[in-house]
Amino acid sequence: MLSFLGRRVLIAIPTVLLISVFVFALQKFLPGDPVLALAGEDRNPEMLAFLREKYRLNDPLYLQYFHWIGNALRGDLGISLRTQQPVLELIGQKLPVTVQLAVMALIFAVVIGIPAGVISAYKKGTWIDWLANIISLSGLSVPNFWLGIMLILLVSVKLGWLPASGYQPLTEDPLQSLRTMLMPAFVLGSGLAATLMRHTRSAMLGVLQSDYVRTARAKGLNERTVVLKHALRNALVPIVTVVTLLFGELLAGAVLTEQIFTIPGFGKLVVDAVFNRDYAVVQGIVLCTAIAFIAMNILADALYRILNPRMRDQ
Amino acid sequence: MGERLPEPHPLLQVTDLSIRIGSVGENLVDGVSLRMNAGETLCIVGESGCGKSLTALALMGLLPTPPLRLMSGRAEFGGQDLFSLSSQDLNHIRGGEMAMIFQEPMTSLNPALTIGEQIAESVRRHRGGTRTEALDRALEMLRRVRIPAPEKRLGEYPHQMSGGMRQRAMIAMALANDPRLLIADEPTTALDVTVQQQVLDLIRALQAETGAGLVLITHDLGVVAEMADQVAVMYAGRIVESGPVAAIFDDPQHPYTIGLMSSMPALGARSGRLVTIPGIVPPANAMPKGCRFAARCPFAMPDCAKAPPLADLGGGHRVACWNAPLEQAFPAMAVAG
Numbered sequence A: 001m002l003s004f005l006g007r008r009v010l011i012a013i014p015t016v017l018l019i020s021v022f023v024f025a026l027q028k029f030l031p032g033d034p035v036l037a038l039a040g041e042d043r044n045p046e047m048l049a050f051l052r053e054k055y056r057l058n059d060p061l062y063l064q065y066f067h068w069i070g071n072a073l074r075g076d077l078g079i080s081l082r083t084q085q086p087v088l089e090l091i092g093q094k095l096p097v098t099v100q101l102a103v104m105a106l107i108f109a110v111v112i113g114i115p116a117g118v119i120s121a122y123k124k125g126t127w128i129d130w131l132a133n134i135i136s137l138s139g140l141s142v143p144n145f146w147l148g149i150m151l152i153l154l155v156s157v158k159l160g161w162l163p164a165s166g167y168q169p170l171t172e173d174p175l176q177s178l179r180t181m182l183m184p185a186f187v188l189g190s191g192l193a194a195t196l197m198r199h200t201r202s203a204m205l206g207v208l209q210s211d212y213v214r215t216a217r218a219k220g221l222n223e224r225t226v227v228l229k230h231a232l233r234n235a236l237v238p239i240v241t242v243v244t245l246l247f248g249e250l251l252a253g254a255v256l257t258e259q260i261f262t263i264p265g266f267g268k269l270v271v272d273a274v275f276n277r278d279y280a281v282v283q284g285i286v287l288c289t290a291i292a293f294i295a296m297n298i299l300a301d302a303l304y305r306i307l308n309p310r311m312r313d314q
Numbered sequence B: 001m002g003e004r005l006p007e008p009h010p011l012l013q014v015t016d017l018s019i020r021i022g023s024v025g026e027n028l029v030d031g032v033s034l035r036m037n038a039g040e041t042l043c044i045v046g047e048s049g050c051g052k053s054l055t056a057l058a059l060m061g062l063l064p065t066p067p068l069r070l071m072s073g074r075a076e077f078g079g080q081d082l083f084s085l086s087s088q089d090l091n092h093i094r095g096g097e098m099a100m101i102f103q104e105p106m107t108s109l110n111p112a113l114t115i116g117e118q119i120a121e122s123v124r125r126h127r128g129g130t131r132t133e134a135l136d137r138a139l140e141m142l143r144r145v146r147i148p149a150p151e152k153r154l155g156e157y158p159h160q161m162s163g164g165m166r167q168r169a170m171i172a173m174a175l176a177n178d179p180r181l182l183i184a185d186e187p188t189t190a191l192d193v194t195v196q197q198q199v200l201d202l203i204r205a206l207q208a209e210t211g212a213g214l215v216l217i218t219h220d221l222g223v224v225a226e227m228a229d230q231v232a233v234m235y236a237g238r239i240v241e242s243g244p245v246a247a248i249f250d251d252p253q254h255p256y257t258i259g260l261m262s263s264m265p266a267l268g269a270r271s272g273r274l275v276t277i278p279g280i281v282p283p284a285n286a287m288p289k290g291c292r293f294a295a296r297c298p299f300a301m302p303d304c305a306k307a308p309p310l311a312d313l314g315g316g317h318r319v320a321c322w323n324a325p326l327e328q329a330f331p332a333m334a335v336a337g
């Protein structure tokens, strides 16, 4: 397993480099002059020239890239044009917020989606199955922002149970932090739960008809053991892949959800950086996201191998 | 034959078992009755699709319902009516006193669990005890089914084993709790010809050791001749002939059985499937009302539009044919047969 992980990390390095070139190039071809954005009202030519020099915008592109990637490897992702803070520091501040949101949403999705999928497959064709399918279909078709606003109106404004905004870092006030994140995580997780439920259901339907589930019953095992130990374990193999694929959806959804609940996370950082042409920040963010994606994929592959013994000998 | 002694209490007695798919059409298994004593081997023989597996699965309570439906029937096993047991009581019996080996060795073991775990969990379910004790028992069973390097196999997964080894592991699993009845559904059909005989020999040896009764399903008359005490010949969901093995082989009475015999390559050869009788089995949605063999039967006559009952010719030899016994209907047969 360790050698497998090592190999996967090695293979990931050129991928990350390629992405970095791509990110850098894309950035340079976007319309708009960052120096103009930075200078704001003060458009005197000397000032502009000074800024160009300071941020090495006069160097040839490849030099700018090597400079940037060289620094990045040392953990220096540059300085935000707007706030003058190091990009890594900015990301370090915002990323944990979003990770907390994403992890809580994923927990919601798994805790709701997988059991719902298992039950509706097991009770296929009964009213329980219908109900689960109707709920999951609504989960898929209701837009996040609408669900978010409705929840805020109901839970915060009308019932006053949970705050609508006012994020607290997990490290400072854990309980309050969880309370403020509960609704956003639910909103973000509900769509994923619906997707997960459908995939779990179809995977379980296949597995429940398999010969080895029949063998498990022939041994006189009780239904709980048959379904959870023999069927679900095998159904989880494709489900893990689905969860990996959901990761992109999760990040995109997080950006939107942070806007609805005014959470000062990665999403806000992305939006601000793009609108202000804050190159360094955008580059840093995309690079971090790409690395997170690759890491998730490696993690999913590892999990896949743990769940699927047939993969282990290869 | 002198005075008939009262028959011993049977280990398994199936009466009028009928299975249907959905609610329309004819029964896929129609009025099947079987009877066997403890320690005996009952062979159910018939062409592919005649309902052998459905019959066996019904006894184990493993019919996929829906789409299949148990229409009628009673199955007494050791004095208990299998079809009226609670699921808890049934789970107590299956895997314990009554165990089954399936037709599909490649897919019948769970790919995500080790062989040892799969045997041990059955042992713990029926005998209790610790995981270690159960694994010890699993190891002992792997030895008894003569799997090479059993210690190593205990921790291996099904995909690491050949079909023959998997079927041995299935046998080990089925016999781990000393069942009184083993149902083996074509245990060798999916295996290489060279392995088939070994697996059959193994089943026979273990049966002799444990004294378990065996319901052996096969489409191979060579296997029947080798293994059976009692035989039931099935055609299109019905038993057409049944009785002690000697009666069936020495004096086959049903035209279908005779057809099977004459298409049998040579006793002991395992290769030929029994499909050389002209014509095809009627499909489930077009079952004739009367004798289901009529379309292929050389002796068919107008009477055959009614279903013939399974009538006793004496000595437990039963035949479902209007023309039985053939020697009386066609005196020339006595010579020709």
Ligand SMILES: Nc1ncnc2c1ncn2[C@@H]1O[C@H](COP(=O)(O)OP(=O)(O)OP(=O)(O)O)[C@@H](O)[C@H]1O
Pocket (backbone or CB within 6 Å): B021, B028, B046, B047, B048, B049, B050, B051, B052, B053, B054, B055, B064, B067, B068, B103, B186, B219, B284
């Ligand atoms: N799950 C099912 N759904 C619908 N029809 C079925 C199902 N299982 C079996 N059948 C049908 O029931 C009939 C009897 O099937 P069964 O599996 O008992 O045959 P078999 O005698 O075991 O044949 P084989 O020698 O091929 O194993 C066949 O016509 C088959 O198509």
Ligand code: SF4
Pocket (backbone or CB within 6 Å): B254, B255, B256, B291, B292, B293, B294, B295, B297, B298, B299, B300, B301, B304, B308, B320, B321, B322, B323, B324
């Ligand atoms: S009942 Fe008629 S059709 Fe059926 S096997 Fe006998 S002779 Fe043939």
Ligand SMILES: [Mg+2]
Pocket (backbone or CB within 6 Å): B052, B053, B054, B103, B185, B186
């Ligand atoms: Mg079969």
